[in-house]
Amino acid sequence: ETGVTQTPRHLVMGMTNKKSLKCEQHLGHNAMYWYKQSAKKPLELMFVYSLEERVENNSVPSRFSPECPNSSHLFLHLHTLQPEDSALYLCASSQGIQGNYGYTFGSGTRLTVV
């Protein structure tokens, strides 16, 4: 596989469930990102990892918990979510953390919280 792969593509979960989103990149990139994309809102940066260390946490509620076990994998653990957390969650990677490298995005996970 090439590029950035996200699983699952679609997820429906109850407010009391615990689930995880997975992202995998096969590009040899050193930085990985989680973004939230809601209808009629700009992309919201959630977390940034550079060389497996978290470098940015944009005031994200603690019900979202990221994990980066190595430079190729990124997870987003979800628990006790709210209906307003329903959105498209996008993972991206880049060669370095500087923005001028450009980002490669996955296809996203469409999350619905019921």
Next chain:
Amino acid sequence: TQLLEQSPQFLSIQEGENLTVYCNSSSVFSSLQWYRQEPGEGPVLLVTVVTGGEVKKLKRLTFQFGDARKDSSLHITAAQTGDTGLYLCAGVDNAGNMLTFGGGTRLMVKP
């Protein structure tokens, strides 16, 4: 925080028409990127412009970076239904920090 405003937010046109969408800021960017996001997919990088006044062409798409590096435009000639999607601009500040994304222009090209 550097803000990027994109206009129009929505655009619906017929196949074959030309269009221009804009990306504006009061801040200077060292470079600016354009992405297209098709329904059900993630954004895909189309182009990066670096020099003030730079013009880049990608088939029927023409990208221009403003002379002062505060704004950019994307012009599509003879739009096709396959051009339908969300067009996002993203800027890098002079410190080389992470990308700042605009709110996007949602384009629909009707057959």
